[in-house]
Amino acid sequence: MGKTRKTPSIIDKPMNFCPGCGHGIIIRLICEVLEELGQDNNVIFPIGVGCSSNLGGGLVADRFHCSHGRAAAVASGMKAVSPENIIVSYQGDGDAYSIGIAETINAAYRNENITVVTVNNTNFGMTGGQMSWTTMPKQKTTTSQLGRDCDKTGYPMKFPELVASQFNIAYAARGSVHSPASINKTKSYIKKAIESQMNNEGYSVVEVMSPCPVNWNMTPVEAMDRIKNELIDYFELGEFKQREVIK
Amino acid sequence: MGEMWKGNHAIAEAAVRAGCRLYAGYPITPSTEIMEYLSARLPEVGGSFIQAESELAGINMIIGGAACGYRSLTASSGPGISLKQEGMSVLADEELSAVVINVVRYGNGLGTLYSAQCDYHRETKGGGNGDYRVIVLCPSSIQEAIEHVFLAYDLAEKYRMVAMIMTEGALGQMMEPIEMPDFIEKKRMPWALDGHYSYKKIGIFDRNSMKEAIDLNQKYNTIKENEQRWESDNLDKADYVFVSYGLPGESTKGAVEQLRDEGYQVGFIRPITAWPYPEKAFNLINPNVKGIITVESNATGQMVDDAALSIKKTKRDKNVPTYCLPYVYGIPAIKEIKKDFMKILSGEIKEVY
Ligand SMILES: Cc1ncc(C[n+]2csc(CCOP(=O)(O)OP(=O)(O)O)c2C)c(N)n1
Numbered sequence: 001m002g003k004t005r006k007t008p009s010i011i012d013k014p015m016n017f018c019p020g021c022g023h024g025i026i027i028r029l030i031c032e033v034l035e036e037l038g039q040d041n042n043v044i045f046p047i048g049v050g051c052s053s054n055l056g057g058g059l060v061a062d063r064f065h066c067s068h069g070r071a072a073a074v075a076s077g078m079k080a081v082s083p084e085n086i087i088v089s090y091q092g093d094g095d096a097y098s099i100g101i102a103e104t105i106n107a108a109y110r111n112e113n114i115t116v117v118t119v120n121n122t123n124f125g126m127t128g129g130q131m132s133w134t135t136m137p138k139q140k141t142t143t144s145q146l147g148r149d150c151d152k153t154g155y156p157m158k159f160p161e162l163v164a165s166q167f168n169i170a171y172a173a174r175g176s177v178h179s180p181a182s183i184n185k186t187k188s189y190i191k192k193a194i195e196s197q198m199n200n201e202g203y204s205v206v207e208v209m210s211p212c213p214v215n216w217n218m219t220p221v222e223a224m225d226r227i228k229n230e231l232i233d234y235f236e237l238g239e240f241k242q243r244e245v246i247k
Numbered sequence: 248m249g250e251m252w253k254g255n256h257a258i259a260e261a262a263v264r265a266g267c268r269l270y271a272g273y274p275i276t277p278s279t280e281i282m283e284y285l286s287a288r289l290p291e292v293g294g295s296f297i298q299a300e301s302e303l304a305g306i307n308m309i310i311g312g313a314a315c316g317y318r319s320l321t322a323s324s325g326p327g328i329s330l331k332q333e334g335m336s337v338l339a340d341e342e343l344s345a346v347v348i349n350v351v352r353y354g355n356g357l358g359t360l361y362s363a364q365c366d367y368h369r370e371t372k373g374g375g376n377g378d379y380r381v382i383v384l385c386p387s388s389i390q391e392a393i394e395h396v397f398l399a400y401d402l403a404e405k406y407r408m409v410a411m412i413m414t415e416g417a418l419g420q421m422m423e424p425i426e427m428p429d430f431i432e433k434k435r436m437p438w439a440l441d442g443h444y445s446y447k448k449i450g451i452f453d454r455n456s457m458k459e460a461i462d463l464n465q466k467y468n469t470i471k472e473n474e475q476r477w478e479s480d481n482l483d484k485a486d487y488v489f490v491s492y493g494l495p496g497e498s499t500k501g502a503v504e505q506l507r508d509e510g511y512q513v514g515f516i517r518p519i520t521a522w523p524y525p526e527k528a529f530n531l532i533n534p535n536v537k538g539i540i541t542v543e544s545n546a547t548g549q550m551v552d553d554a555a556l557s558i559k560k561t562k563r564d565k566n567v568p569t570y571c572l573p574y575v576y577g578i579p580a581i582k583e584i585k586k587d588f589m590k591i592l593s594g595e596i597k598e599v600y
Pocket residue numbers: 048049050051052068091092093094095096119121123124125126127132
């Protein structure tokens with residue numbers, strides 16, 4: 001018998017995502033976790049620029065639209081003055097890892113007690129599918145029309161692995177939303193990340209592999225299959241830094 | 248007689264006493280003492296200090312502090328303030344209150360370490376994208392800079408915008424005896440993000456940009472009407488009126504005093520707000536004035552534009568010539584200003600407008 005899942009109370013109205021997009025699932029997971037942890041009325045979302053910006057239109061929760069890439073710095077300032085609030089930045093891969101890599105990596109470097117959720121759809125979704133720092137080798141995008149040449153443009157970046165191996169942070173994981181099982185797993189990662197913030201353990205990041213059927217020129221089902229068959233071979237799912245204190 | 252304080256330290260302590268709870272920034276001469284001081288001082292009073300990876304991150308941290316409704320501060324100079332323009336535009340867009348200090352140093356690009364007034368255009372006209380304004384205060388003494396810290400926060404909060412203190416390298420580095428005001432307690436601003444969604448917000452794609460722009464302009468007009476500040480003397484009798492702010496403003500005052508002793512009918516305006524520009528001071532000028540002279544520490548002559556527009560607006564029927572004495576950087580000596588005034592009288596220096 002299936003469980004009935006009630007819509008989290010801070011979700012107010014539908015958001016404007018394309019059919020088959022993963023953003024809606026991820027936002028829903030974050031809201032479910034916040035509610036389960038009793039933090040849904042104690043949260044501020046610094047939001048990135050990109051499809052992630054749609055989060056602002058659909059939630060009855062405090063949020064702030066940061067300029068492109070700067071959400072981790074804004075989050076750091078928020079946490080400094082308002083340590084009692086849970087601060088969750090919500091950003092795309094272009095926002096967090098291309099234009100915002102300095103802010104994103106330095107927040108991890110300082111081990112800021114914030115939670116960063118990045119949505120990795122291997123391109124710049126909002127602006128029509130340009131190459132990003134997570135675009136796969138040979139992937140065709142509007143700025144890598146013959147397929148990404150990684151020798152010239154760099155290889156896809158694995159951010160959670162990078163900060164987990166280099167810095168003294170609390171938690172780093174990568175989830176996905178291509179199947180019910182992966183969605184449940186991702187929810188448990190987001191929960192651990194927010195719990196670690198509640199427990200003042202420091203920086204937590206969860207990257208989530210997310211389909212972008214419109215810009216991938218695929219049907220929603222093909223896009224889910226691409227994650228399963230291609231992406232998670234490279235972007236391994238799992239936890240790269242476990243919490244040391246588990247309560 | 249008060250205690251001796253270095254300008255940058257005095258500004259930093261004034262910010263603490265004005266209830267600042269967050270400083271974030273990146274070191275750059277000649278502003279660095281502000282952050283050095285606050286790195287130790289803010290934690291003592293329960294505030295936070297973050298050494299940011301860049302000025303860009305610094306201003307964005309301030310945005311976080313300001314969005315949560317606490318008095319926040321960043322300071323920099325030259326190229327550092329260039330990196331803050333993105334954030335200042337965001338603060339304007341979100342109508343958040345924050346104070347930014349520019350300890351101005353001379354030059355384009357990396358610039359120099361000389362004290363100057365080369366950033367006048369950028370600070371008063373807005374350096375980031377869009378259609379916004381920033382209140383700009385320009386102190387001419389350390390005591391006044393301290394007062395400006397309190398005033399900047401009050402104005403920033405009254406109008407929900409950025410207030411900048413545009414000080415100068417030399418003012419940051421010199422020492423003067425000053426009186427330090429008492430501490431004030433500041434609570435979270437009532438409109439701030441508190442995690443409880445106390446105020447309803449709309450999504451960015453639901454905003455009415457036309458209405459917002461018109462309301463914002465209305466706010467700026469109210470500020471122009473109510474917040475012009477300046478110091479002046481002998482305007483009603485002056486044949487020539489000098490206009491100069493900050494430390495060159497003090498030299499100019501000295502030159503005007505000596506010229507009057509020597510029998511010249513001169514007066515001065517020292518703008519205290521560079522934006523809103525003290526146009527109203529120009530109303531007080533003798534209707535038969537023969538010229539306006541700006542004294543500036545930059546090469547191109549920047550404030551002269553605002554002085555010329557203000558005299559045009561207030562003396563519409565007259566075509567009053569406006570001259571500029573740009574000394575590039577540093578603080579012009581009284582004798583230099585007097586010498587150049589003689590060149591204006593002799594026709595050797597021509598009007599700009
Ligand atoms: C400074 C700046 N540069 C460029 C843009 C244009 N822009 C808006 S969203 C975006 C890409 C976002 O991609 P990503 O972060 O991957 O998020 P997605 O839309 O894929 O969820 C760009 C380049 C901008 N808003 N600001």
